[in-house]
Amino acid sequence: MSHDINSIPHRRYNILTGEWILCSPHRTKRPWQGKTEKDTTPKKETYDPSCYLCPGNTRSTGDKNPDYKEPYTFINDFSALLIDSPVATQENGLMKAETEIGICKVVCFSPDHSLTLPLMEEEDITKVVKTWKKEYDELGSQENINYVQIFENKGAIMGCSNPHPHGQIWSQMSIPTEIEKKSKHFKEYWDKNQSSLLGDYLKQELEAKERIIVENEHFVALVPYWAVWPYEIMIAPKKHQQHIGQLSEDEEKAFAEILKKLTIKYDNLFETSFPYSSGIHQIPTDGAEYPEWHWHMSFYPPLLRSATVKKFMVGYEMFAGPQRDITAEQAAKTLQNLSDIHYLKQ
Amino acid sequence: MSHDINSIPHRRYNILTGEWILCSPHRTKRPWQGKTEKDTTPKKETYDPSCYLCPGNTRSTGDKNPDYKEPYTFINDFSALLIDSPVATQENGLMKAETEIGICKVVCFSPDHSLTLPLMEEEDITKVVKTWKKEYDELGSQENINYVQIFENKGAIMGCSNPHPHGQIWSQMSIPTEIEKKSKHFKEYWDKNQSSLLGDYLKQELEAKERIIVENEHFVALVPYWAVWPYEIMIAPKKHQQHIGQLSEDEEKAFAEILKKLTIKYDNLFETSFPYSSGIHQIPTDGAEYPEWHWHMSFYPPLLRSATVKKFMVGYEMFAGPQRDITAEQAAKTLQNLSDIHYLKQ
Ligand SMILES: O=P(O)(O)O[C@H]1O[C@H](CO)[C@@H](O)[C@H](O)[C@H]1O
Ligand SMILES: O=P(O)(O)O[C@H]1O[C@H](CO)[C@@H](O)[C@H](O)[C@H]1O
Numbered sequence: 001m002s003h004d005i006n007s008i009p010h011r012r013y014n015i016l017t018g019e020w021i022l023c024s025p026h027r028t029k030r031p032w033q034g035k036t037e038k039d040t041t042p043k044k045e046t047y048d049p050s051c052y053l054c055p056g057n058t059r060s061t062g063d064k065n066p067d068y069k070e071p072y073t074f075i076n077d078f079s080a081l082l083i084d085s086p087v088a089t090q091e092n093g094l095m096k097a098e099t100e101i102g103i104c105k106v107v108c109f110s111p112d113h114s115l116t117l118p119l120m121e122e123e124d125i126t127k128v129v130k131t132w133k134k135e136y137d138e139l140g141s142q143e144n145i146n147y148v149q150i151f152e153n154k155g156a157i158m159g160c161s162n163p164h165p166h167g168q169i170w171s172q173m174s175i176p177t178e179i180e181k182k183s184k185h186f187k188e189y190w191d192k193n194q195s196s197l198l199g200d201y202l203k204q205e206l207e208a209k210e211r212i213i214v215e216n217e218h219f220v221a222l223v224p225y226w227a228v229w230p231y232e233i234m235i236a237p238k239k240h241q242q243h244i245g246q247l248s249e250d251e252e253k254a255f256a257e258i259l260k261k262l263t264i265k266y267d268n269l270f271e272t273s274f275p276y277s278s279g280i281h282q283i284p285t286d287g288a289e290y291p292e293w294h295w296h297m298s299f300y301p302p303l304l305r306s307a308t309v310k311k312f313m314v315g316y317e318m319f320a321g322p323q324r325d326i327t328a329e330q331a332a333k334t335l336q337n338l339s340d341i342h343y344l345k346q
Numbered sequence: 347m348s349h350d351i352n353s354i355p356h357r358r359y360n361i362l363t364g365e366w367i368l369c370s371p372h373r374t375k376r377p378w379q380g381k382t383e384k385d386t387t388p389k390k391e392t393y394d395p396s397c398y399l400c401p402g403n404t405r406s407t408g409d410k411n412p413d414y415k416e417p418y419t420f421i422n423d424f425s426a427l428l429i430d431s432p433v434a435t436q437e438n439g440l441m442k443a444e445t446e447i448g449i450c451k452v453v454c455f456s457p458d459h460s461l462t463l464p465l466m467e468e469e470d471i472t473k474v475v476k477t478w479k480k481e482y483d484e485l486g487s488q489e490n491i492n493y494v495q496i497f498e499n500k501g502a503i504m505g506c507s508n509p510h511p512h513g514q515i516w517s518q519m520s521i522p523t524e525i526e527k528k529s530k531h532f533k534e535y536w537d538k539n540q541s542s543l544l545g546d547y548l549k550q551e552l553e554a555k556e557r558i559i560v561e562n563e564h565f566v567a568l569v570p571y572w573a574v575w576p577y578e579i580m581i582a583p584k585k586h587q588q589h590i591g592q593l594s595e596d597e598e599k600a601f602a603e604i605l606k607k608l609t610i611k612y613d614n615l616f617e618t619s620f621p622y623s624s625g626i627h628q629i630p631t632d633g634a635e636y637p638e639w640h641w642h643m644s645f646y647p648p649l650l651r652s653a654t655v656k657k658f659m660v661g662y663e664m665f666a667g668p669q670r671d672i673t674a675e676q677a678a679k680t681l682q683n684l685s686d687i688h689y690l691k692q
Pocket of ligand 2: 153158159160161657658659660661662663669
């Protein structure tokens with residue numbers, strides 16, 4: 001073993017994407033005179049008559065939401081992808097394009113406008129997990145749908161235009177770039193070791209304990225060694241599973257428990273409704289076998305220093321590669337020490 | 347030739363990175379109820395006593411800026427990279443890290459606090475170009491500096507904490523991810539065609555004219571066919587050059603002219619001091635030959651609809667891949683039709 005480099009500028013290797021990230025641990029001492037965000041944690045009503053996601057309300061297209069009591073999904077009124085476009089490619093010298101086909105859905109997590117995942121009951125989060133599972137299976141089995149991206153943009157700072165608790169699912173014909181990168185590295189490792197790259201990494205993390213935030217029988221939530229966002233977290237099943245369709249009932253519950261515990265810690269970090277984008281990476285639904293894959297869910301939260309100061313991924317990050325100011329271990333320690341009880345309920 | 351797919355959801359191939367971007371041209375009809383930014387175009391004084399970049403002022407470290415009259419560069423007081431770290435690697439099972447060594451500099455474009463590139467005189471922008479050139483050469487010839495990233499974060503929305511006209515240079519030992527991606531594609535094309543991938547693309551664009559925004563004898567500025575950001579622009583030399591160190595005096599002036607014309611159009615778009623991150627991609631300074639490379643400068647501006655509504659690159663974009671709402675051709679047309687005279691001077 002060599003020199004400990006965790007206290008000096010260094011880069012860390014992301015085993016799943018094959019990319020490096022730059023870590024500058026000494027840099028948080030920098031004073032911040034730049035942009036601050038509004039802390040948008042308003043007290044919300046359980047029902048908002050002007051919200052297009054609340055039960056019974058009419059959306060801008062004229063469609064009326066049912067009086068739903070459980071998670072409710074519908075086709076996005078302004079879908080970025082459409083299912084009935086003609087399949088075509090267009091090639092003109094060095095300009096190459098092709099139709100993208102897909103279905104975009106909105107998933108309302110709860111009829112209650114005032115809630116967010118950390119404020120929901122565990123059994124209601126389990127219903128969200130079941131909904132994701134159902135949508136993954138149903139969308140994935142449709143013709144021309146080869147990949148299903150489940151995600152949530154939470155908070156105005158993450159481009160979320162409605163505080164009603166909801167996520168989205170964009171499913172499509174082609175395999176997205178981020179999935180292709182990971183497939184490549186899962187496959188290389190599998191071919192060499194006949195074992196799950198992420199599974200083996202989790203074993204190492206469970207032994208080290210240093211970056212683990214929450215854990216139960218079936219799941220672990222940790223700050224990955226190669227985290228990019230200041231308080232980035234990955235949740236992964238301990239069992240080698242390729243997609244959420246494989247979750248048993250017990251595992252669904254265990255997943256919901258981890259989701260609740262983790263998002264409570266997040267809210268407690270800066271005593272704010274913590275913004276993030278989260279997403280599930282799992283196998284394509286193109287019918288091929290992907291035994292090497294190990295599904296996982298990641299949270300990319302933008303906040304760095306407080307409820308109002310975020311990390312900007314700009315010039316250097318866009319043109320060279322990601323850079324972070326605190327180590328994964330520092331972030332993990334901070335998150336580990338936070339209470340398991342939501343600050344609004346303490 | 348096949349079906350025209352530019353009016354339906356499609357994806358386009360980036361020949362330089364090998365990645366695809368999703369384009370949903372029908373989607374701008376979507377109403378926007380989300381976050382809006384403050385339009386921060388304050389009238390500025392030519393000198394601000396509290397600005398740590400103005401001539402003669404003292405910075406937080408106690409260092410005092412000289413009474414500079416031309417572009418002024420100095421080592422970043424809060425450098426993300428340091429030159430004197432011990433070189434080491436650290437490998438522990440699936441966790442791999444190594445020291446990153448580098449030098450971070452700040453480049454003040456002008457002593458005048460109130461200016462920005464579009465408001466500067468062409469001959470003063472030429473001095474900025476000369477400064478970039480000098481820094482690229484000098485930093486690049488230092489031991490352990492194998493890549494020099496020149497960039498600018500403009501505007502509070504891009505994490506810029508000081509409105510004084512300035513950019514940054516982060517130079518480092520390792521070759522960044524974005525450069526490696528492009529090297530690969532330049533090389534593959536070169537080996538096959540003995541010709542510049544970007545040069546051949548430029549020829550095609552110069553013939554098509556559709557995406558060209560500004561052009562002079564030596565340079566062209568265009569919206570790349572595979573643009574990600576709504577009004578993304580690439581400036582490239584018509585001549586096959588690997589790095590800005592190769593610019594002749596005439597070419598320096600021509601580059602400055604294009605920079606001024608382009609940034610004037612940007613400011614005119616929403617009649618605001620247009621925010622962006624820009625950066626120059628050029629060959630590593632590791633001493634190897636890169637005949638295949640063709641340097642270029644890109645501008646990634648976040649604004650989509652107005653001075654206060656930006657495009658959020660969040661959930662789908664982070665987990666799957668980039669998505670845009672207007673086509674490159676629509677963006678180009680809008681930019682082409684804008685005046686060449688700055689709106690504050692009309
Ligand atoms: O200008 P600063 O304060 O050095 O920092 C800014 O640019 C850096 C390089 O793109 C980013 O890492 C920071 O997040 C951003 O705030
Ligand atoms: O929630 P919306 O309005 O569909 O849109 C939001 O998420 C999308 C998917 O990540 C992004 O493309 C948009 O920029 C963002 O505003």
